[in-house]
Amino acid sequence: MTADRNQYLLDESDVPTHWYNILADLDVPTEGVRKARPAPNAPTAAADRQAPNLPLSMYRDSVGGRRHVEIPDEVRRQYQRWRPTPLVRAHALERALDTPAHIYYKYEGANAAGSHKLNSALAQAYYYKKAGVQELTTGTGAGQWGTALSMACQAIGLGCTVFMVRCSFEQKPYRRVLMELNGARVIPSPSGTTEAGRALLAASPDSEGSLAIANAEAIEHARSVPGGRFAVGSGENHVLLHQTVIGEEALRQMEMAGEFPDVVIASMGAGSNFAGLAFPFYREKLRTGAATRLVAVEPEACPKMTRGRYAWDYNDYSGTTPMTKMYTLGHTYVAPGVHAGGLRYHGAAPLVSLLHRHGRMEAVAVGQNAAFAAGALFARTENLVPAPESAHAVRGVIDEALRAREERRSTVILCNISGHGMLDLSAYDQYLAGTLKDHTATDEQIAASLAALPDTEPAGAAS
Amino acid sequence: MTADRNQYLLDESDVPTHWYNILADLDVPTEGVRKARPAPNAPTAAADRQAPNLPLSMYRDSVGGRRHVEIPDEVRRQYQRWRPTPLVRAHALERALDTPAHIYYKYEGANAAGSHKLNSALAQAYYYKKAGVQELTTGTGAGQWGTALSMACQAIGLGCTVFMVRCSFEQKPYRRVLMELNGARVIPSPSGTTEAGRALLAASPDSEGSLAIANAEAIEHARSVPGGRFAVGSGENHVLLHQTVIGEEALRQMEMAGEFPDVVIASMGAGSNFAGLAFPFYREKLRTGAATRLVAVEPEACPKMTRGRYAWDYNDYSGTTPMTKMYTLGHTYVAPGVHAGGLRYHGAAPLVSLLHRHGRMEAVAVGQNAAFAAGALFARTENLVPAPESAHAVRGVIDEALRAREERRSTVILCNISGHGMLDLSAYDQYLAGTLKDHTATDEQIAASLAALPDTEPAGAAS
Missing domain, CATH: 3.40.50.1100 (Rossmann fold)
Structure with missing residues (x-):
């Protein structure tokens, strides 16, 4: 044993029991991070459709004042x-x-x-499943988040549909294969399966797609399937x-x-x-x-x-x-x-x-x-x-x-x-x-x- | 802590101190595994050139009767x-x-x-370096051994040249990039840098290569550079x-x-x-x-x-x-x-x-x-x-x-x-x-x- 160790390893029993909510420790005004604002020009119906559709317990923990949020047993076992x-x-x-x-x-x-994205993908899959959701949908470019989400859905038992920017779908097939190995349906975007996709393809049949379009298709798709939700991999x-x-x-x-x-x-x-x-x-x-x-x-x-x-x-x-x-x-x-x-x-x-x-x-x-x-x-x-x-x-x-x-x-x-x-x-x-x-x-x-x-x-x- | 654990992890201080030599425990005739035979039809000069060029200590330990062979400190530190x-x-x-x-x-x-190959690549690089060798050479197809050897040479401080089957070089560039990231020279085979390669290219300019040719080129190259040796990744x-x-x-x-x-x-x-x-x-x-x-x-x-x-x-x-x-x-x-x-x-x-x-x-x-x-x-x-x-x-x-x-x-x-x-x-x-x-x-x-x-x-x- 040397003082100059290379690796510091913990045992699986050391996987944290709680996530840390920094809101509990912020001594600055936090309204801006507790509540989103509706888009000012969105018609009411559209605003409704955009209303937060996060599982309530997941949402509450992320805007509340509890410093330590318990990691559900099933998520911790997956970790x-x-x-x-x-x-x-x-x-x-x-x-x-x-x-x-x-x-x-x-x-x-x-x-x-292949990345940290799995930490949140598993937690989200767990909370969405508990809330009765049956399928998670997302848009992906290079595909790290899509890959993590497909693995999480496979592990927790949810369907998964990923709209993948067409040029990535064609040029970088490896992450697509990873998602398919994990049972996800991967659709090149723009696709003919959504209004947004069809509109774009009508205007520009050779479109290579973009993440914005892929996400728009994923949101539309999530709304169209029973028990579908759109899940995001960062920011929130x-x-x-x-x-x-x-x-x-x-x-x-x-x-x-x-x-x-x-x-x-x-x-x-x-x-x-x-x-x-x-x-x-x-x-x-x-x-x-x-x-x-x-x-x-x-x-x-x-x-x-x-x-x-x-x-x-x-x-x-x-x-x-x-x-x-x-x-x-x-x-x-x-x-x-x-x-x-x-x-x-x-x-x-x-x-x-x-x-x-x-x-x-x-x-x-x-x-x-x-x-x-x-x-x-x-x-x-x-x-x-x-x-x-x-x-x-x-x-x-x-x-x-x-x-x-x-x-x-x-x-x-x-x-x-x-x-x-x-x-x-x-x-x-x-x-x-x-x-x-x-x-x-x-x-x-x-x-x-x-x-x-x-x-x-x-x-x-x-x- | 659950009885149904997922991972059994050891500490780096638990990396074995010895390799195990099965020859010490074999109760069957072992001549066939202690000594190779020269190719019967090889001319004497060629037979000389084919003589085992392994570092003596590495060779001795692999055909001797010592049950436990100490892993050199530097190799164990790399492990x-x-x-x-x-x-x-x-x-x-x-x-x-x-x-x-x-x-x-x-x-x-x-x-x-990405594989177990690194275990032997590091040990070989160590013994060859100790024996005064300056560069290791090998042939590779898909490239797992070549990748491991390039990393080992980088870590131990040896040059590394890899002859890579041309169709893999062109169609599967990822392992080539990995080798180059590790400072190796990667040459598509057949190449114009060896007699064997030139002879093949003269006969068939569009050859996609094969592992046999890549190895032949690697062996010729190893002989042609001062302090060069050809290293193999399995079998021995x-x-x-x-x-x-x-x-x-x-x-x-x-x-x-x-x-x-x-x-x-x-x-x-x-x-x-x-x-x-x-x-x-x-x-x-x-x-x-x-x-x-x-x-x-x-x-x-x-x-x-x-x-x-x-x-x-x-x-x-x-x-x-x-x-x-x-x-x-x-x-x-x-x-x-x-x-x-x-x-x-x-x-x-x-x-x-x-x-x-x-x-x-x-x-x-x-x-x-x-x-x-x-x-x-x-x-x-x-x-x-x-x-x-x-x-x-x-x-x-x-x-x-x-x-x-x-x-x-x-x-x-x-x-x-x-x-x-x-x-x-x-x-x-x-x-x-x-x-x-x-x-x-x-x-x-x-x-x-x-x-x-x-x-x-x-x-x-x-x-």
């Missing part, structure tokens, strides 16, 4: 099939960087869905709540390592993998007064936290969903096609946005090649290929570690490797070949989509 | 980066089969190489020795589970994942008198154990390597293109062949669709997609479990999931689409390749 996930000390990466920093990573990719309070198992485990594992992080880093899509790791550390920070920094890393192609606005906005391109208060580039912002589909969402989760608004966390934006360079170094040293999304977190880690080397100070860094990149190797191939492009949002692009924000800010609520 | 691997109780698969059997699987796919005694970490861990984990297997099952390519799991259980069986059966599952397309002959034969198609005594279909046997590249070798490892020859183990052959059906059920229930090779083991497991159900008896089954199938999903796609073909070797095919066996059997040694 125990692969959790607790390992915490690993990145010795080889530290050596390669010649840094005094201690780098730890929590690895969430070691399940067949309940999703962030479910993901806190990551941070709860990491807290115990850092204790095993005898260290507490000076900085906690995760990539930023809508915020579920960031919140999952960081929120429990936020609680611990409050309790002990530790100066730990929480850092979200977003792509320069979709810089909502660093260059967006804190405002009420829609969750979808067409502006039909209820609005939430969040950092956003505007719901009409279309991120360039970086190979990190999970980070291309125009907004940040309301809870994460609130933390950022009140200076309780930081955000940085990194370029695509910088992220892949970090991912490639991580693969070479730690022998694990991070998902392109997770490679953004690794970029943040490396930059912190290099700064520590320059300033000759020790620091303890903890990051979330939210998924593996085994199905994203073609993007790494482009990086190695030098053909990967950097995409930075222009000021004009951002100004244009921010100008399209709905103007619903009540006077005095802007601060 | 500790992902080992011990989990032992998992397949509760969901048991439920789906409605069987009284208890099914356990050892999962070797949770490293970036030393490879089987390195893989016994799998079984040593599994022994302890089965003890944690409070059970001892009635049957140990693994897929059969050349034999390294079978031997790795089964050999330590063979020792334990001898010690306790347990009636545990050891079962190797091979594809019907390449049935060397069930329909081959126990004879001296070459390891390569062209018949230039030294000969070993093994179950073989004849070195000229070309297995049909089943999606389990790792199981298409014409022969079985001498050590495994010896056990089989003396009735100490069993072998069964299964069809391709039967194997994929098993793999798909495993994916659906255990949420882990097994490599096509491992799916053969799962087929064996399911058949045992169904027999136990029929006969209403409880039984404890342990199997090796040697790798994941995330880079083999196109084959699962074909299975789901119903377009996967079954390939069974015909009697004529086998008779033809057996007729080409070198006639070197000394009188009286055939039994």
